[in-house]
Amino acid sequence: MSAPLGCLWVVATPIGHRDDLSARAIETLRAVAVIAAEDTRHSRPLLLHHNIDTPLIALHEHNERDAVEAIVRRMQGGEAVALISDAGTPLISDPGFRLVRAARAAGIRCIPVPGACAAIAALSVAGLPSDRFVFEGFLPPKAAARRSRLQELAGDARTLIFYESSHRVAESLADMRDVFGAGREAVLARELTKLFETVLGEPLGLLAARVTADPDQQRGECVILVAGRGEEADAKLAEGRRVFAILREELPPAKAAKLAAAISGAPRRALYES
Known part of the structure; x- marks a missing residue:
């Protein structure tokens, strides 16, 4: 494939098993000009496993704010860039949000290549x-x-x-x-x-x-x-509060809540704070 000029591919990578990298992801990662990776040392073995020799640059939580501008300029100059994280889908508890937001603000096309997400x-x-x-x-x-x-x-x-x-x-x-x-x-x-x-x-x-x-x-x-x-939890809480109210007349609140929770199955903290 030939990657569209000046675009950002957001590519999901495996969360464990290397062979979970899709054929489309492999093709995309081979075709782009550069891959922005959360940890280049971590990603390189995966890429080598799939015979992908595209250059890597680092994009992680510590440098994302500073690196975004340079990457956007590369895409504005016509380069296709792929974004990957250490595992799974980028941006999901991983870096990449600032890059995607900046790319979209600059009118750059962002293309998802879906795959694994833990x-x-x-x-x-x-x-x-x-x-x-x-x-x-x-x-x-x-x-x-x-x-x-x-x-x-x-x-x-x-x-x-x-x-x-x-x-x-x-x-x-x-x-x-x-x-x-x-x-x-x-x-x-x-x-x-x-x-x-x-x-x-x-x-x-x-x-x-x-x-x-x-x-x-x-x-x-x-x-x-x-x-x-659910409704069952609501019923347990209601019963727990009823038991707690009775026990509290004879016991300290903390002990009453503990016993009421054991009897009803309702959360102790919810009873104590009710």
């Missing part, structure tokens, strides 16, 4: 409702901010999708258990398309305990999916 791959095998979902990306790393964001999402009826780092996945699952309730359905999709791929689906209480007890489940790339709040 969030969508996980959703496709999770067994949770997929007709309506929300992608939250990475939660805040600090515990207080993370719990605050989860509290804001507790009433959302859509399936929730999160990315999480391996060294925080156990903490995040524990926070989700406390905020959403131990009975809320959840799935941990780990190392998708790779050798140690696992997809674990259990209520949050069991899933959090399992991951905490198994260091192997705290490794690699992680996607967490949580079922949205």
Whole structure:
């Protein structure tokens, strides 16, 4: 193929298995003048595997603001540029937003070459409702901010999708258990398309305990999916509040909330703050 002059190709790359790079993506990456990659050292082995020798330039979160202007000038001069991230679809919790926005503002054509995306791959095998979902990306790393964001999402009826780092996945699952309730359905999709791929689906209480007890489940790339709040959750919360009101007459609020949550399955935090 001959790439159109002065355009930006946004190309999805594999999230693990190298052969998930599409034929169209391979053809595009061979045809452009240059490939803007999140990490050139990471992307080079993938490109070599597919016999792609197109020159690479770096475009990552630390240089994107400064690099965009030069790349746009290259496209305005007639060069076709491809944008890739380390894995999956660019811009999805990855750099590239500023480049795409600047290219469009300059009247440059932006062309998607779709492919792998960890969030969508996980959703496709999770067994949770997929007709309506929300992608939250990475939660805040600090515990207080993370719990605050989860509290804001507790009433959302859509399936929730999160990315999480391996060294925080156990903490995040524990926070989700406390905020959403131990009975809320959840799935941990780990190392998708790779050798140690696992997809674990259990209520949050069991899933959090399992991951905490198994260091192997705290490794690699992680996607967490949580079922949205449904009528059953509303019923549990209503029952939990009823039990909490009774227990609070005899017990301190914190202990009353803990017991009411254990009895009803409602989120302890929601009861304590009600």
